[in-house]
Amino acid sequence: xxxxxxxxxxxxxxxxxxxxxxxxxxxxxxxxxxxxxxxxxxxxxxxxxxxxxxxxxxxxxxxxxxxxxxxxxxxxxxxxxxxxxxxxxxxxxxxxxxxxxxxxxxxxxxxxx
Amino acid sequence: xxxxxxxxxxxxxxxxxxxxxxxxxxxxxxxxxxxxxxxxxxxxxxxxxxxxxxxxxxxxxxxxxxxxxxxxxxxxxxxxxxxxxxxxxxxxxxxxxxxxxxxxxxxxxxxxx
Numbered sequence: 001x002x003x004x005x006x007x008x009x010x011x012x013x014x015x016x017x018x019x020x021x022x023x024x025x026x027x028x029x030x031x032x033x034x035x036x037x038x039x040x041x042x043x044x045x046x047x048x049x050x051x052x053x054x055x056x057x058x059x060x061x062x063x064x065x066x067x068x069x070x071x072x073x074x075x076x077x078x079x080x081x082x083x084x085x086x087x088x089x090x091x092x093x094x095x096x097x098x099x100x101x102x103x104x105x106x107x108x109x110x111x112x113x
Numbered sequence: 114x115x116x117x118x119x120x121x122x123x124x125x126x127x128x129x130x131x132x133x134x135x136x137x138x139x140x141x142x143x144x145x146x147x148x149x150x151x152x153x154x155x156x157x158x159x160x161x162x163x164x165x166x167x168x169x170x171x172x173x174x175x176x177x178x179x180x181x182x183x184x185x186x187x188x189x190x191x192x193x194x195x196x197x198x199x200x201x202x203x204x205x206x207x208x209x210x211x212x213x214x215x216x217x218x219x220x221x222x223x224x225x226x
Contacts, residue, residue: 042218102212
């Protein structure tokens with residue numbers, strides 16, 4: 001069966017520090033991968049998605065970047081965090097076809113202080 | 114501009130009764146709709162989906178209804194159980210969007226014993 005791992009679960013970082021969140025998927029190959037963010041009191045917003053190694057699409061211009069160095073690995077990064085980057089970050093995967101649900105990891109609660 | 118709207122931020126229901134969660138959308142290109150359930154500090158869990166060629170899909174206690182002319186869908190939970198208490202997100206996608214889901218802001222369901 002497929003599983004998705006996301007870490008760390010919580011993170012407190014000072015403004016201006018770098019960020020690296022990692023997500024890996026097991027039990028499937030060539031998945032679509034996604035990074036979403038849920039800010040306080042808001043819905044889930046798509047940040048990045050990837051349909052293959054090295055292929056990244058950005059949905060919202062921001063202070064963050066994503067990379068996919070391996071088929072089942074997706075990384076969310078920032079060189080310098082802002083206070084507004086605080087939120088709940090979720091990684092998800094889906095099979096590469098239409099009308100397939102996304103399956104989410106347990107998320108990372110990021111607090112920028 | 115919100116393409117997927119959940120106008121009720123919260124709903125309280127007695128155990129054993131029906132819970133009805135509503136969702137409206139504006140984009141006529143959406144052809145796949147999903148409901149997710151989310152507990153605090155966890156990622157959303159996929160519950161049930163429906164494609165635009167159907168108007169009803171049932172899975173156990175959960176039924177999703179789609180009214181394309183009204184651009185409205187609803188999730189019925191019968192009978193409601195205390196363990197159903199969570200935030201429910203409605204989501205939608207369009208063919209060719211690489212599975213990118215657009216989420217509503219969620220409705221918090223409380224099922225009272």
